[in-house]
Amino acid sequence: MSALIEIRGVTKTYRRGGEAVEVLHGVDLDIPRGDFVALMGPSGSGKTTLLNLIGGLDTPTAGSITVDGERIDRLSSGDLSRWRAANVGFVFQFYNLLPVLSAQRNVELPLLLTNLGAAERRRRAEIALTLVGLRERARHKPKELSGGQEQRVAIARALVSDPTLLVCDEPTGDLDRATAADIMRLLQMLNREHGKTIVMVTHDPKAAEYAQRALHLDKGTLAPAGAVDGA
Amino acid sequence: MKFLPLLWAQLFRRKTRTILTLLSVLIAFLLFGLLQAVQIAFESGADAADAKRLLTTARYSIIEPLPLAYRSRIERVPGVVAVANADWFGAKYQNESNAFPVFAVDPARYLDMYPEFLVAPAQREAFVKTATGALAGKRLADRYGWRVGQKLPIASEIHAKTDGSLNWEFDLVGTFDAEDPAVQGNTDMVLINLAYFDEARQFGRGKTGWYIVRVGDSEQAKAIAADIDRQFMNSPDETKTQPEKEFAIGFAKQIGDVGALVTRILLAVFFTILILTGNTMAQAIRERVPELAILKTLGFSDGAVTLLVLGEAVLLLGLGGAAGMATAVAFMPMLNGATGGRFPPLFVAGETWALAALVAVGLALAIGLPPALRVRRLRIVDALAGHR
Numbered sequence: 357m358s359a360l361i362e363i364r365g366v367t368k369t370y371r372r373g374g375e376a377v378e379v380l381h382g383v384d385l386d387i388p389r390g391d392f393v394a395l396m397g398p399s400g401s402g403k404t405t406l407l408n409l410i411g412g413l414d415t416p417t418a419g420s421i422t423v424d425g426e427r428i429d430r431l432s433s434g435d436l437s438r439w440r441a442a443n444v445g446f447v448f449q450f451y452n453l454l455p456v457l458s459a460q461r462n463v464e465l466p467l468l469l470t471n472l473g474a475a476e477r478r479r480r481a482e483i484a485l486t487l488v489g490l491r492e493r494a495r496h497k498p499k500e501l502s503g504g505q506e507q508r509v510a511i512a513r514a515l516v517s518d519p520t521l522l523v524c525d526e527p528t529g530d531l532d533r534a535t536a537a538d539i540m541r542l543l544q545m546l547n548r549e550h551g552k553t554i555v556m557v558t559h560d561p562k563a564a565e566y567a568q569r570a571l572h573l574d575k576g577t578l579a580p581a582g583a584v585d586g587a
Numbered sequence: 588m589k590f591l592p593l594l595w596a597q598l599f600r601r602k603t604r605t606i607l608t609l610l611s612v613l614i615a616f617l618l619f620g621l622l623q624a625v626q627i628a629f630e631s632g633a634d635a636a637d638a639k640r641l642l643t644t645a646r647y648s649i650i651e652p653l654p655l656a657y658r659s660r661i662e663r664v665p666g667v668v669a670v671a672n673a674d675w676f677g678a679k680y681q682n683e684s685n686a687f688p689v690f691a692v693d694p695a696r697y698l699d700m701y702p703e704f705l706v707a708p709a710q711r712e713a714f715v716k717t718a719t720g721a722l723a724g725k726r727l728a729d730r731y732g733w734r735v736g737q738k739l740p741i742a743s744e745i746h747a748k749t750d751g752s753l754n755w756e757f758d759l760v761g762t763f764d765a766e767d768p769a770v771q772g773n774t775d776m777v778l779i780n781l782a783y784f785d786e787a788r789q790f791g792r793g794k795t796g797w798y799i800v801r802v803g804d805s806e807q808a809k810a811i812a813a814d815i816d817r818q819f820m821n822s823p824d825e826t827k828t829q830p831e832k833e834f835a836i837g838f839a840k841q842i843g844d845v846g847a848l849v850t851r852i853l854l855a856v857f858f859t860i861l862i863l864t865g866n867t868m869a870q871a872i873r874e875r876v877p878e879l880a881i882l883k884t885l886g887f888s889d890g891a892v893t894l895l896v897l898g899e900a901v902l903l904l905g906l907g908g909a910a911g912m913a914t915a916v917a918f919m920p921m922l923n924g925a926t927g928g929r930f931p932p933l934f935v936a937g938e939t940w941a942l943a944a945l946v947a948v949g950l951a952l953a954i955g956l957p958p959a960l961r962v963r964r965l966r967i968v969d970a971l972a973g974h975r
Contacts, residue, residue: 413967434888441886452881456596466885
């Protein structure tokens with residue numbers, strides 16, 4: 357598999373109370389296209405920071421990040437927004453759906469940034485909701501859905517613009533064991549059957565078992581933990 | 588347009604708060620619509636003024652009469668193309684409260700001087716030819732239910748007939764109207780024939796109240812006005828000639844500077860709206876910082892989220908403003924009915940709508956810009972971290 361994501365010598369430093377804190381120390385990492393990687397590690401190890409850098413939500417202090425041949429660390433804020441819209445789908449622990457919009461409208465949100473007409477946006481949102489098994493709940497607002505259903509809507513929103521990369525931050529962190537397993541099976545299906553490259557941050561070893569491999573971060577340094585057998 | 592459902596949903600996220608805010612904006616623009624209508628009504632005389640018309644009155648008081656003989660002398664002033672004159676009759680109809688202007692005029696000269704007054708040719712002809720003829724403004728005739736052909740008994744507060752009676756009787760030979768609402772406000776009056784009036788009155792014969800002068804070139808109006816006044820300088824009846832608009836503004840200001848009063852009230856109203864709505868908007872955006880961060884995460888640029896916040900403010904002010912103005916329009920028939928036609932017609936003019944749109948957009952920008960800029964500066968990772 358060719359490397360979809362190439363990370364070279366990435367450091368990230370934050371300023372906290374006038375003091376510089378280096379969260380990542382020269383991380384090197386290759387993630388092949390079609391990979392499903394679980395990033396694990398204790399709190400404060402820098403996994404979410406690394407995930408944010410891979411997803412183009414933040415920029416590194418030093419080093420380079422290349423995704424599908426594009427140096428995203430060099431993109432301006434506006435270009436990075438456009439890049440995210442076209443290439444990355446995001447799934448969060450707390451779903452982060454807009455409470456005032458129906459499931460359908462939430463899923464359509466990324467498509468508002470495209471030139472697609474209303475009918476096509478609706479059609480694509482319906483396909484994404486069908487894929488996650490929630491088409492019949494399209495008109496429901498987030499508060500009318502269970503946690504698992506909300507996360508499925510969030511996954512549909514992440515998929516709707518057919519991105520190359522899915523970035524998931526603790527996608528099962530707010531769910532019970534059975535629902536978490538459902539969500540992980542869904543992500544695994546997207547990886548295996550639809551070829552989505554997935555980078556997932558998790559504390560949960562059970563969730564990590566669904567990934568192709570797990571990587572461990574500790575104090576801002578990456579320590580390969582070997583391949584994880586698929587569930 | 589594709590963002591409208593998103594804007595709408597965000598705006599009505601907290602329905603009660605939004606509806607109360609909308610109501611306050613509605614009330615502000617309702618006041619705006621009504622007060623602007625009142626101001627326009629007060630200024631209708633000035634708005635309807637013709638730049639080529641001058642008013643010549645007695646120099647020291649407009650109630651002092653001028654000799655009728657001045658007419659031919661004014662006509663001879665270079666640049667003057669026509670002269671008409673009018674005299675104040677001071678009328679009451681049936682009882683003390685039914686007062687309206689009645690002017691004694693030379694029918695043909697007066698109607699030629701005011702072509703904006705629309706009168707049927709046959710009725711104009713009848714007015715010219717009938718010594719006891721009277722022409723009434725259509726709104727006035729409608730108010731009192733007058734019909735063309737009827738006798739019009741009017742009492743004068745000033746002029747007695749030769750027999751000493753203050754009760755006069757005229758023949759209503761026609762009505763007149765105007766297309767422009769600003770001019771319509773000036774049609775609430777009755778015109779009577781000066782020749783008959785002058786012959787029948789007990790005193791003041793050979794005099795008239797004022798002259799209306801048409802000049803050929805409005806650029807020369809001031810100079811011609813000075814020439815006219817020079818004609819009568821050092822005579823027992825000195826004159827003061829000024830452009831019709833200047834005269835109308837001065838006359839309206841005798842009641843008070845309505846424009847300045849309206850402006851001050853509206854400034855206070857909109858300043859209050861600015862503070863109230865601005866605070867509500869800032870609070871609403873603060874509550875939604877994590878959601879706006881999500882929009883940025885999904886690829887909405889800094890500019891796009893800034894425009895979304897501004898769009899929400901524009902939608903709020905637009906909805907409230909349009910509802911307020913529409914309510915003002917709906918109130919107009921009731922207000923016009925309540926004044927019984929004693930006040931120039933109130934209406935929401937096109938320029939008032941345009942001004943309301945400008946005010947709404949200006950307020951929306953002032954209210955929306957601070958939170959919009961805050962959202963623009965928002966760092967996604969900080970906002971998402973705060974969400975947890």
